[in-house]
Amino acid sequence: MTLELKKIAGLGAVLAALAASPAMAQNMTEWDSDGDGALNQEEFGTGWNSAFGEDETAFSTWDGDDDGALSEDEYNAGVFNSYDRDDSGVIEEPEFGDVGDDLGDEGFWDV
Template sequence: MLKYNNRPAAGLAALFLCTAPAFAQSIWEEEAWDTDSDGLLSVEEFREGFRERVNFADWDDDGDGVLSEEEFSSGIYGRYDGDLTDAIEATEYGAFERDFGDEGFWRFHGEQVVEARDETEVGDAVTPAEEPAREATGFEAWDVDGDGVILGNEFQTGFQTWGLFAEFDRTGDGSVTEDELTQEIFDRYDDNGDGMIEEPELADIGDDMGDGGFWDA
């Protein structure tokens, strides 16, 4: 079982390191991602830019090349523990509530994308996609023992009710590959589901990559 209090540096935030020269001057430079300069980000361009930003190996605690649900959820948990106290306190919960809310980043959004995901391909079979229960809502729902903080095990319990991991696990094999991770995140920015990220979707990426943004290290 993963130990949530042993995440490096600032948890998930510390995983998003600027390693490429293109990011030396700025966390987000649209030109560095848009390699063909057409004002759009294809999934291939996004994948290359995002992988320069996200060190997948830092998510993968056991080094097996894929993410288990526990590895995935522990990484997300660390992202919200900004003060490194190994607990999400009420003062930190605002960002957590926003990102898990109806319009939040972890909610699968985009009308056309949702319609396209009405059926999910699993191996050779196609099965109807099920709407996640998303039962954990409100600070009190996640804070199971009522002590005013959300601990790692409480987050794990609430996270499982969301079915979020299954959305990222596109092949239904119980793990998330790096390709699945980047594709699913791309889809969350591609709000209209047209297979390209353009304005105003590009602005959303800029906000999240910039200082204080979601992926800011």
Template sequence: MIIDIKKLMGSAAIIAALAATPAVAQEADWDVDGDSMLSAEEFADGFRERAIFSNWDQDSDGLISDNEFTGGVYNSYDLDDSDGLDEAEYGVVDDGAPGYWNAGVTSADYEAWDIDGDGVVLSNEFADGFSEVGLLGEWDVDRDGALNEEEFTTGVYDRYDEDDTGIIEEPELTDIGDDMGDEGFWDV
């Protein structure tokens, strides 16, 4: 029996590539055209289906205020729902990787935000510190002090499109898959 090594290796490569397809593209069917990339439109449709905007828009007025924005970020990191980020939780943000929300925020920043020095960043302490990061203002295109659904979705999309190509592809897709999966940042 003669084994064609090239065919065997080619088949193995195809199987590996299929297995590595990000979960978000496979499970959520966000990648409508099947090109293993997400356009802004595909992302917006998938993001909308997850109802993330409406979950963060606590008063259902069609806008995410600074308080709702900061609260959404805070609640996503407060893994044990204790109304306090301890070092293990804010370590998820400052794990040495760029981190989705940290925008340059480090453990030292969290320690500075911990006004009472008890090792836990409470929601009010987080709100004061995180608002200084300025993401809401950066995403607020119409400068009305709040985010509409398009501004929110575009801001999130742009953060995932780290290389600014206008398309989310690997390894950016993996980040979305991780964040959208069970117990990921956007798991609602």
């Protein structure tokens, strides 16, 4: 197997793990202060600011149905799309390097 095929296979495994990752859901759950299973703009902003130390600007983009709340699907799609900078539907090199940088020992978005 060539190096490129190994990278692609590895990327597929990591992306599958991210899609099913309890760490991603855990971050969303940690930010969901009222426990309703969705993030309103205030919850998302508070979680984002706490994790990244900067003002949040992603909520309206991630809220695909404009209902004022992020479902788990919208949250996961937002995370994926933040890495898929060229909107190809695939996280490729060097996008994949950003995923690896953020995974860290603590799980998703190790900041």
